[in-house]
Amino acid sequence: MERERSHWGWGWEDEALGERELREAAAGLTAHLGFGSAEPEAPVPLAAVELPAPRLPLPAAGRDGLWSADLPARVRHTYGRAYRDLVRGFRGRFEHPPDLVARPRDEAEVEQVLEWAAGAGAAVIPFGGGTSVVGGVEPRVGDRWAGVVSLDLTALRRVLEVDDVSLAARIEAGALGPDLEAQLAPHGLTLRHYPQSFQLSTLGGWLATRAGGHFATLQTHIDDLVESIRAITPTGTWASRRLPGSGAGPSPDRLLLGSEGTLGVITEAWVSVRRKPLHRAGRAVRFADFRAGAQAVRALAQAGLHPENCRLIDAREAALTFAGDGSAALLVLGFESAHEPVDGRLASALALCREAGGSWEERAEGARGGAVGSWREAFLRAPYVRDVLVAAGVLSETFETAITWERFDGFVARVREAVAERVRERCGAGIVTCRVTHAYPDGAAPYFTVVAPAPRGEEVACWDEIKRAAGEAILAAGGTITHHHAVGRDHRPWYDRQRPDPFAAALAGAKAAVDPDGLLNPGVLLDPLPSGTAAGRTAPPSRAL
Structure with a gap:
């Protein structure tokens, strides 16, 4: 059963x-x-x-x-x-x-x-x-x-084929994270894509929402692991050719990535897999403040060292997750490889951290011990903890974005203050924390957590007000409404303002071609098509929500 x-x-x-x-x-x-x-x-x-x-x-x-x-x-x-x-x-x-x-x-x-x-x-x-x-x-x-x-789609959960030469696997879209990893394990392989929802989310969901995963640098999104995607639409099958890369016009699989079930039902995909890592090394690096830690993260991202884990947690969040005492920001830094020791890469990374004012204990902190272990356990248990907080009358939710480095400090301060002000007004007290989940040479993904007392019976209205304040502050400061949480129905007001109108029209055209009746996930990404819209003929996209 x-x-x-x-x-x-x-x-x-x-x-x-x-x-x-x-x-x-x-x-x-x-x-x-x-x-x-x-x-x-x-x-x-x-x-x-x-x-x-x-x-x-x-x-x-x-x-x-x-x-x-x-x-x-x-x-x-x-x-x-x-x-x-x-x-x-x-x-x-x-x-x-x-x-x-x-x-x-x-x-x-x-x-x-x-x-x-x-x-x-x-x-x-x-x-x-x-x-x-x-x-x-x-x-x-x-x-x-x-x-x-x-x-x-969860009955479609098999690893159908493994290509040990090209290091790829063809996997059905309904496979949960643990299930697909269990099927790859006998081959000595892993997809190694671990979003926080890993235990209960599927490959098809990751593809449809452009999910962010385990790797904090380089291959940060599921996009980076895709060779081809297959989907069923109301007008036929949509299948891209399996290739390591192609310059043949706009990519068919890239249009399905992030389509959130509006352009077809994703049924399977070829994805890149890798040998299981054998070598690991990491440290918990402490910084006097979040800004100094962000400078270190930027240096690491621009040095080409590509740490697999490079997550910066502000002092308040470190205290909340029992990873610190609240006196310092914490950088969870880790390297791994299936082929060679990674101690040299770690040493180079720590040298950059030292230049930014970082300090650490000389003993290695593995994923199971010390501050790194405390943070990792809190990260994996956070969704379960949130259930308890709901019962205890506590609002607990997150939102995330991305911004380029030259705007990073001001952006984080502006968004944090806007949200904190609304939390104080609506809840009377509360905490707004920030961490960096993914880092690029040109920018990073700040990820905010809100924890506050929730007025009984008004929890949804309370969060909606705070979410609106966050969305407005993010767009006003030049960020994206989402780095990896997708758009859905809740982000539509800001997504509509973020995307260019010609692109919205082009997306509506694609929708009309593959789903002329507009039956697939209406209201997500774009408004339902007008009744009777024929394939290939579209009306201007509406801004109405």
């Missing part, structure tokens, strides 16, 4: 904390933060959730197990896992649930679902691990549709 996901929280249903464990966790976390309630609320159990009846009939065609209209399946496919999703699910409010859930086991069944949905006038939302934090899988599609089908 397959494990079931939590109907509202991050992990698996069988991992949910009991009442006693929840109280103990809430007491410890709120004491550490200095706010929140040590008397946590309990989530509304799945058995008590009520949904409106499905608007769509169960299709008669299809093998057993393809279609479902039962309440647990519809509940689990209503939301992603943003803070606003967790709060609504916690309180048993499942707004706009899908009417049906389809779980195809091969491409033929994907085609069957799309054909049926087109005939029924239903929207279709591709669904991988359901870990979107921007409303990317929420069936919030408006009244144009007769209903909504959530298209769950």
Whole structure:
């Protein structure tokens, strides 16, 4: 019997904390933060959730197990896992649930679902691990549709082929991170793409959202690992040629990357894999302040040393995650290789850190010990901790962006202050921290965390106000609304302002060509096409949200 996901929280249903464990966790976390309630609320159990009846009939065609209209399946496919999703699910409010859930086991069944949905006038939302934090899988599609089908790809989860010569693998899109790694392991290979959602997210989800992964420099996004992508669209199959690179016009697979299920249902991809690393070395480097640490990160990114891990954490976040005492910013620095020792690269990196004022303990800090181990454990457990914070009345959410180095210091200060001011106004207290998750020769990706007391019953409205302040500050200061969290429905207001109008028109044209009825994930990236829009003929994109 397959494990079931939590109907509202991050992990698996069988991992949910009991009442006693929840109280103990809430007491410890709120004491550490200095706010929140040590008397946590309990989530509304799945058995008590009520949904409106499905608007769509169960299709008669299809093998057993393809279609479902039962309440647990519809509940689990209503939301992603943003803070606003967790709060609504916690309180048993499942707004706009899908009417049906389809779980195809091969491409033929994907085609069957799309054909049926087109005939029924239903929207279709591709669904991988359901870990979107921007409303990317929420069936919030408006009244144009007769209903909504959530298209769950997780039955397509096999590593289909391994090319040990070119070091690549053909993998189905529904494979969860741990599953695909387990299938590559007997070959001595690894994809080594580890987003924070790794345990519960899929390859197809990473591709559709241009996910950022394990590597803090060089190959930072899943984009960098793609050889080709295959997708099913309402008008046919979209498959790019498998190549290490090509200059033959705009790349077919690059258009699918970041398409968020709007241009086709990604079913498989050829991706570059590598030998498992045998050599590792790292240190936790401390800096008097975040600015000095950022100077070191810039020097490392521009020196061509390409550390696999190069994450800078401000002093407040280091204290929150028990990786430091709050007196210094912390740089988690690491190198790895499958072929040769990396001690020389580490020594060169530490020399650059010393020039920027960094200091460290001479003993190596591995991934399991010291400040590095504390931060790593906090990083992996953060989504689970957020579930406890919801129960304890604490708002906990993140947002991220990217900016070039010459604007970095002022940008971080401006965004942090704008968000902190709104947090103070709305919540009365709170913490806004920043870390650098990915670094490039010309810039970096600042990643902000907000933790604050949340007014009971007003959590969603509270976060939405803070999110608006963050989005406005990011765009005003020249950053991007997202570096790796995708657009979804929640980022649309800022995405529309960030992208050039001619590009928006071109994207609408591509949408009309492959999805003339506009049934794939309507509202994400662009507005639904006008009724009757023919393939290859588009109306100007609307700015309406």
